[in-house]
Amino acid sequence: MSADFPSQADTVVIGAGAVGCSVAYHLSELGAEDVVVVDQGPLPVTGGSSVHAPGIMFQTSPSKIQTKAAYYTSRLLSDAGVYDEVGGIELARSEERMDFLRRRVEWAESYGLPDPQLLSPEEVTEHFPLVDEDEILGGYYSPTDGRVDGISALQWYIAKSDGADFYGNVEVTDLDVAGDSIGAVETDRGTIDCDRCVIATNNWGYQTAQMADLDLPIAPVEHQYVVTEALEELSGVDSNVGSNTEGLQVPGNGDIQEYMSEGPHRPVGRDQDNSLYFRTHGDSLGLGSYNHEALSVDPDVMGKNSEESQASVHSFTSEHWEKATHPDREKSPKQAFDELLPATKDVEYEATENGIFVFTPDGMPAIGPTHVDGLWSALAIWWTHSGGYGKIIAEWMENGVPRLPSGPVDTGGVHVRRFSPHAGEKNYFVDKGATRYRQVYSIVEPRWQPDKHRGLRRSPFYDRQQDLGAEFYQSGGWESAQWYDSNADLVEEYEAQIPDQDGWQSINRSKIEAAEHLHTRDAVSMFDMTSFSSIMVEGADAGDFLQRVCSNDVDIDVGDVRYSLLLNEGGGILADVTVVRLGAEEYMVTTGGGNSPGIHGGWLEDHAPETVSVTVEEGAKSTIGLWGPKSRLLLQRCTDADVSNDDFPYFSAKQIYVGEVPVIALRVSYVGELGWELWAPTEYGNRLWETLYEAGQDLDVRPMGGGALESMRLEKGYRLWGTDIDTDSNPYEAGLGFAVDLDTDFIGKEALEAAKAEGVDAEITPITLDDSTDILLSGRPVLVDGEAQGYVQAADFGYTIGESIAYTYLPTEYTEAGTDVQVRCEGELYDATVRNEPLFDPGREKIIR
Template identity: 80%
Template sequence: MSTTDLPSRSDTVIIGAGAVGCSVAYHLTELGNDDVTVVDQGPLPVTGGSSVHAPGIVFQTSPSKIQTKAAYYTSRLFSDAGVYDEVGGIEVARSEERMDFLRRRVEWATSYGLPDPQLLSPEEVTEHLPLVNEDEILGGYYSPTDGRVDGIGALRWYIENTRADFFGDVEVTDLEVTGGEIRAVVTDKGRIECDRCVIATNNWGYRTGRLAGIDLPIAPVEHQYVVTEPMDELADAGTSVGDNTTGLEVPGNRDIQEYMSEAPHRPVGRDQDHSLYFRTHGDALGMGSYNHESLSVDPEAMGKNGENRQASVRDFSRKHWERPTHPNRDKSAKQAFDELLPATKDREYAVTENGVFVFTPDGMPAVGETAAVDGLWTALAIWWTHSGGYGRILAEWMENGVPRLPSGPVDTGGIHVRRFAPHAGEKDYFVDRGAKRYEQVYSIVEPRWQPDDHRGLRTSPFYQQQKELGAEFYQAGGWETPQWYESNADLVERYGDRIPEQDGWRSINRSPIEGAEHLHTRDKVSMFDMTTFSSIVVEGEGSGEFLQRVCSNDVEVDVGQVRYSLLLNEGGGILADVTVVRLDEDRYMVTTGGGNSPRIHGGWLEDRAPATVSVTVEEGAKSTIGLWGPDSRLLLQRCTDADVTDDGFPYFSAKRMYVGEVPVVALRVSYVGELGWELWAPSEYGQRLWETLWDAGRDLDVRPMGGGTLESMRLEKGFRLWGTDIDTDANPFEAGLSFAVDMDTEFIGKEALEAAKAEGIDTRIVPLTLDDSTDIVLSGRPVLKDGEPIGYVQAGDFGYSIGESIAYTYVPSEYAAAGTSVRIRCEGELYDATVRDEPLFDPGREKILR
């Protein structure tokens, strides 16, 4: 509902009454929170942001499971509300490469539960879209439940059906933060004390964040949209442009809003080969273009909406419409549209505009509670397509501690606002990266694609040696991490008969050297740079009791012992897998993976630590080497006086010792299933640590090992990877990690696990191997039984030691028994596969325990 008097206090204040802010408010109140206030700088419901000038097209299928599921929920929510036109969506292909990509669309849609995805012939495309030139296309992808959201109608529906108080024409001037907690939202109409605040200002996300002293990497970028004059070819629409179906007085640019109010009567379309999309507006045609150079907007220039309440900064430029300016396209938007939709060639445009969308450095949303300010949440970089879903996810997260949709818990690692590295908030960085993501909106992005700008930001102490060894660097979180080393090219000849050739999509940005490094590590000894991994120091009075409360396993261990455990949310979902090392009576080291893990999981521990316990995330403070392989003990013993025999240094124990002159905390653990150690040293000693081991191991043929090798080796052993095999959408029993849960202890998530056990575990993770192919199957591809999807590939690679292609998947428990036959669809091929017992390699652990 909408009221007139701004309250002096509210449990939750949401800044932004567009698609996302309204969705969060609606879902919070649906969950029982009746003290929610929503403010916006524009009038209601036509606020003037991208929610009211966007054409509202909903294409649901994405390589990302959470994006697809959020979009599907959004389409169902708005369909039930009566503000969604389910006309279907068709993506056309004008190249063989794009046609291959559309086949992937079908596979992703099948995996993630979209109804009835179809590939269409050119003739079938034109049956749905008769304006399309059949001779220009090779086919299309059809999703029947795609469509269009009536943006203004949806905003009005939210306001009328949400038990929150909405206030328009209210400008937020400050966010009061005291002691690291949000205290109040200050506006030009008064101050609102609050316990929680949600930033849902999208185009203004960066500016809003700065009010609280945080740098949110939200880059606004403009793109173009035009609407033709009425067309005879669309006279069957039944309505004429200008019929204002919203019943609202629309301020400012009335023309564009009148056109946006018209529902499409044919499927919405995309020509991704030329970064274009289109939809009907009654008897006119709307055409949108990403087919121009990125028109970045200074995020600090996003002031209050102008008189016409539009968010764009530049006027529409025919230069960008009529001339090729996109770095990856050789045709202009107009030329490409003229060829695809010949009826539009000589049409005048009734409306032209620039709209604004926002992008993060990795192109995914920024959702969750910020690290710097407790109680300050974000819901940013979200379009109409996913707005309903993310509003539900965030509301569940805020109210119940478990991000979820009605279909179940969701994986938040790729969307969490805390995932961004410290440098991501620098304006030049995120504006440049946002511009690149804009260019890629409709591009075919290769597997393991790497940016070429802002490189070398974060390097390990081993970086110079790695360059000299011909490292192929991939970037993750700003870190330069070797994927493989050209210095190991000679190993390909040694092991060539055990490294099957891969082709097509699965071969891109891969090297046979990765397989050679795998096999060498199994035979000899390798050094792996783990500097991107992080340690979290937990110390102080009560630190043991605190860790016992947040860890699923029993971590009451002796000094020098190591324990593998999980961090769970209140719903029993896996937030992280960690290694807990007891260094002293009240001092522990908790190690976790690289990427965004330290910022998400370290922050989670910091948020929950009592006053007597200090939690310090040592991201980048340690330089760490994984020394793995059957000769690792021989090499390490040459460099230390410490006893590293099996009796003197047993598996899953730790020692403070010296490697040469370098002080290290050595853990006898191995993520590759071989004898080995992790050697954690202060960063300033890193270069000497590398040199010491390298020089001592020359006659043992010690080699560097890249990150590409890690994946195949850990899959052979069935070791889990957070964000890939395990996340908040799985509990430990489903993930095969019951050994990391001690139900005799008290920990966060235990009650949910007890309930899950009582109900029965109906989904389990299993390894599959292909019956008669050495092809690598790719993640997100459907696993089928009797032609019906029962799961999808979580992770896949070739197991060079076992000589078989491996895929991990979650399947219903009735299909989890070893020997069950299934099929996997990948890259248009059907592969016979068999469920296997795990681990596939060294089930007796003879190699790791030697």
């Protein structure tokens, strides 16, 4: 630590908690120098959530990146000597929870956690005798789970960060942003000029980002924790309470930090059926609860340390401990703990708190480069994942590639720019954060949809879709039809080709999705693509710019369409896009919906020179996918343009009129059938739908939803960014080498040349189930000779080919067609076979006709 306060630094990290210290440490490990870390509290006990947290680390998650980040964190802190690897047990008090714990085992197996186990009640009490085994049905045991000593870990980070200086008791008062770039961090001790800045203030993340005029959706919420008096059942266990924080400056009442610094000697535990968790603190028990109504904190009034309290700790509210206030839980926290851990009944509490931590609207972290050049986000991260995300962010900042030692990671689900424009409205994200708090330990169904904040973004077709009985799913605020009740009559027509689905896989599904799939193969359907985005790239240097950022050769003629990829410096796939040349200096780049406009559009904006205009037209165009063997006949009825194969070939574009509606028509299809994407200004959207729908009645034109789209694209082997491809895969691994032209110069080329020369270790491949029609679920392990070699990326039933399909990445020695594999899903073991792709229409006869 330096005594002189700096006036300049290459990088300023705001926040010296678990995440800020991790980022600084990992930047130092990568050779970065001149890093300054500041915090408003004293060091290392800053008053943030890192020092009031009990440090419990359960590593298993349905999210690969969360699991990988957690495992890296546990290994790093274990090597540092600040991690107690006592194991973790998640308990089941219901059959539904036992099913959930089986999923935990499968996720752990898929993502590489060692030796995940299901335990009987008797085996649980062998690990943790205080549990009443009559109250439980079993448990999930992860032997490398445990607890981090927060204060010791922060001290270790600070001592080991050779390239960084740390300053406590420094209040950041403003962020200087000029020309959309960070220039300086203003503090109450002076201004620090800088090239880069990392916001790692977590509970204060919203406030800090506001200083740069960014509306980051970071919602603080309280949850409860108590530490019991010494228990007779734990007598004989050594305790250092009273000396753990000796010599440290501790804001407010130091009881919480004193007890949090006392390590466990038994596995950490969770009773998710009652939203509870627990661990030993020497001869005491620590009891944590999410089992109360959401106690949201106004992100604008997150406080500071005082003589009486720490900034992120509020007074304990006994009513939320003693009464049942959680909307989904029947028992109060105290009642549930008394039943599960009888030793806690009628004991006194030595320390209590309502500790504050944060949620984003989707419950995932918010990391990466923001809209302000040089300003990075490292927010909504728990101790569990802090080491991993510190490594990922540091690699991203230094080398342009988010990665862990195990390899590149997929960042689409955690990227700070994934949020839709409305997500920054405070009432919205605070309420969504409260919902995520409510769901922390809930069993959330596949394809679950929220009840609140619906109808925010609607295509011009919305009213017509409602009339047709659309079942709307929400993504990025858009209401997108998953299927249409008006197509229920098709189910009977195609009944023989639609197998029943049971159990967890069947939830929130409809046979109508299958019928729409099959009808599209036979006739013609209209798919609402309005949530997809067009990005206009214009200017004298537009072509050269796109050539620099696209992996394929996009030096194309006006009217041509080219599929390409955007890559990072490591060759990871940032996006797959369609590039359309509309004029000499005008291009349209199309990408998906959801988080694509913010991430993909933002990346193009960031890299464009001043001579090129990039406009992300999120919602500016309404788009219909017109697909099926009768699509040409229908479209020709509605336009004077020649849409024959000779005049309008596959992967070409025309600006035409459909009725009176001006349309950019692309001869492309995401379902493997003849078809077009019809892009029109939003104000014309309703007329576009009306024109096509009315003209196609005798052709039996039907609306088609997202469920049919997913099964059709898997039959054809078309990739979906964020599901099959992301920054954790390169084009050769993803089977997209055809979208790479190494004769051109583009970002990521050097990495791809090296990858091609070395050869890939794993490739994406389709597998089909041998003797089952069940639909598999993502994240489930794919086994060869009993060992997990990959996991399910995406899966559905292929209604045209009559087989259950899954896509997975496998080591290349197992990707030959005919190789036998198995998939473990929902406790069952399925035999499957590796197949060549595409499974449907390999000769492309359906598309090119």
